[in-house]
Amino acid sequence: MTPRPAQPVDWPGEMRAAACFSFDVDAESAVLHQHPEAAQRMSVMSHQSYGPLVGVPRLLKMLDRHGVRATFFVPGWTARRHPDTVRAIADAGHEIAHHGYLHEPLTGADPSTEADYLDRGLDALESTAGVRPVGYRAPMWELTYNSPRLLADRGFLYDSSLMDADHPYELAVPGAQSLVEIPIQWALDDWEQYCYLPGISGSGLIESPRKALEIWTLEFEALRREGGCFVLTTHPFLTGRPSRAAALEELVERVSAAADTWVAPLIDIARHVRSLGLSPRTLTPPDPHM
Amino acid sequence: MTPRPAQPVDWPGEMRAAACFSFDVDAESAVLHQHPEAAQRMSVMSHQSYGPLVGVPRLLKMLDRHGVRATFFVPGWTARRHPDTVRAIADAGHEIAHHGYLHEPLTGADPSTEADYLDRGLDALESTAGVRPVGYRAPMWELTYNSPRLLADRGFLYDSSLMDADHPYELAVPGAQSLVEIPIQWALDDWEQYCYLPGISGSGLIESPRKALEIWTLEFEALRREGGCFVLTTHPFLTGRPSRAAALEELVERVSAAADTWVAPLIDIARHVRSLGLSPRTLTPPDPHM
Amino acid sequence: MTPRPAQPVDWPGEMRAAACFSFDVDAESAVLHQHPEAAQRMSVMSHQSYGPLVGVPRLLKMLDRHGVRATFFVPGWTARRHPDTVRAIADAGHEIAHHGYLHEPLTGADPSTEADYLDRGLDALESTAGVRPVGYRAPMWELTYNSPRLLADRGFLYDSSLMDADHPYELAVPGAQSLVEIPIQWALDDWEQYCYLPGISGSGLIESPRKALEIWTLEFEALRREGGCFVLTTHPFLTGRPSRAAALEELVERVSAAADTWVAPLIDIARHVRSLGLSPRTLTPPDPHM
């Protein structure tokens, strides 16, 4: 079956483009699933806990200064480890969405394992922050072809883990309600610019916040001209550092000042897309042997 | 046998240099040959299908705005997976050339395996887009010393996978008609600047379109002063992103504005070179033990 | 137990922020623990000995020009190999602190091994330079949860190896006096910008001193606005090179010119923090299986 591209969508009122600032609050979980022994490495753990302890409060204040509501993807384990942080995000009026339990990459996971991650994540967000998320983002943006059905069965409205469009779309789910997909991309992520943990993650280089700001600003302006949906993903343990938060604030100012751009959390964007009654796209795995 | 350098060539009319914008439409194939299991990784596949679904249409419009005809190298598998994309390229008047079947690197391939890749690629381009290509580029720019004969036997006019000259030349093929070789180079490629797929490809860093534009512009201006042939290679799944396409458009404008530079698809450049009646160069594998 | 963030601290007098220039005088030791066979690699050893032989004298003169007192972390082995260098640092009025014996990363080390590294480092600093250090920094910033107790038992006042705050704090040590912790971060380090030793360390890229200066200046200015403590870590075998030392001197000038910023060695900062009578923070390893 020949894949078909997503089509541009209409935005509310006079708006010509949309933008969301999203944050993946991985904290220690992003390290622990792959490296459980790192739980005993005090410096590594302190690097990760900077996110919920320092980064999130700083970013919440920054968002508040500009009246921007954002989306925070929180692994269930992180919610259990840092419940105050998660409640502070919710109390500030931001969206809390699902990001696995211990930030498990889904590569090669069977559906029952994947279902278990989803259910444990839901339980943790419910019990720690009283939140029932409607949005999902796969850890490492690593969705499987089983994920959409598992998400639909649990009543999720949207996912934000795919990369094949500049605009959101309805993603067909065989035998169930479709999901809104709000695409992301690697260049709109802070990990590649900032992350360095020897033996664990990173290229070994650390970039300047000015370079990150340049890439993200160029892509925002270009996506805006296309009428697309700009979704930036940053991590409080990285972008929560003072000079990086300041660079992000410059971008928040610029995007907020764009009168034709609707800045909203992903849940609002997903609800808008759902209201458009789009025809769902079907995505199937390709056959490498055809 | 001592290798001899290629010599500068004359360009048509008043022209003093040449330039071609070439695109490798790898799509999913660039991942699947090395990682067939990635066919089940929905996000990875969506990253690659952005090329034919979104990148190619955007780039076709951009080229049309500037009246530039380009060369698109399409693996046979990609043509079968995305036939509409390939037909749209052909319908817009661009050249479609051969880029293997499933983007197979030829390192260590024996001649019959290599022949099979070529024949399967030819069949796919013929049956999906009615195209019989005269140009070839080895996946990963990894030509073998067997490739020229296999290409000559199938009537190819040119190859574009070698790196030992600033100008095109005739490449001697023992026992057959020579091939026009139109050289490329790693610095005139977008992969090193933009590609990141964890566990699959990339250094881990992602560069700004401004940096890519700087490198390519500097090399264009310098090659132009040398009277050489500037061949840029970009990938729609990378450079098709809005801000990168905008950077490429800046370069297309600059190159098109250079009155002494002939902007043409590789097929036109190859035909011109063939018309010059150059004496073929012989390239033989060196002996590491001499 | 839910981790709690460190709180901002008051600085002496009119000061609103603090800054320390720290130097890790690894010399050959940073290579030899992981690669003892590199002792026979003359060029590799010469790369490392540039630090104590050329870098340290240059940096001492530079600090003297600006009247800045700094902190030098010296592995015990380095002190034995380069005793004149260590004495020159002490004679110039700078602080000498502990940095392991042969720059041993503590990942997976048991407490008795770790104690041995500490004791051998203390012996070496005592016998070569007559110094009893009160500050510690774990090689590779790799502290274990056992380290604080081992340091407290040996009368250390402070550690500088954790990353979970912008401000210093008292770190609780079960059964012993707390330690002052003065946090660091990967972006305020020169290794990621400059280090390249094929097969031993580095991403393979080498950055410009201007880029390093940009990152460090941006973070200094942002931390200053937060009232935090800026701790830069550089290595004389890297930053001791002329153009890098010149870039660092620009930063030293800028930081020294900030009238609201207290520039001091870490020992002075730690003593100030101790005088504040802060309530210690407890940090415990997380449970990946919760």
Place this chain on the structure above:
Amino acid sequence: MTPRPAQPVDWPGEMRAAACFSFDVDAESAVLHQHPEAAQRMSVMSHQSYGPLVGVPRLLKMLDRHGVRATFFVPGWTARRHPDTVRAIADAGHEIAHHGYLHEPLTGADPSTEADYLDRGLDALESTAGVRPVGYRAPMWELTYNSPRLLADRGFLYDSSLMDADHPYELAVPGAQSLVEIPIQWALDDWEQYCYLPGISGSGLIESPRKALEIWTLEFEALRREGGCFVLTTHPFLTGRPSRAAALEELVERVSAAADTWVAPLIDIARHVRSLGLSPRTLTPPDPHM
């Protein structure tokens, strides 16, 4: 034995600093010793042969435009493969120096193996270009503690592979005449900025010539202020590309315009240093177990 630093040297006449542009003409040899099977990879070989075929002639013309005499380090194998290139270098009045036979890294090589590389390299330079070199640079700047004696026994005047000083010095050779050592450093090399050969070498990134020019210019200016010796190392297969050669030419212009800087081939610098009658430095391998 405590290592002692090299001391600043006096330069001829009014000169306050020195500079040499050196070129490592590795060609195919830099790949073949580690990857002999790459002899069958036509594109890889073409990438390397760009150096002797195109890069060297371009660089010779550029040097001639500025009246600069340089030093070319040529592996013996390269001289046999590309004798015309080597003769053209010699005919243009530049120095040809020794760079191994097949660019063999000396890590772990025993003295007789290392002697064999030296003797085969001498034979090849003699028989192809009639040259008896007096200078040596270890491939990969990987000198062993045996190398100095082997060089001294063959009458070499100087080596340029160590990194522990900003100035040249006399290197003691037990039981033989000392060698002049003219130090180099990783930041004054083009490999880290430009080299990319998938699966063979490089970080995966390719930098802009402007960035390379910035790093080298900053270090030249800083070394000049120190009265040191600036030795840049570039590779014709990399820096011979048009825009990179243009960037190097900017640097050659700037260095040549520095009236207080003596621009000379390494042989002239070595002879000058020898004339100073310096006391040799002794370098011994450190003991990792002390």
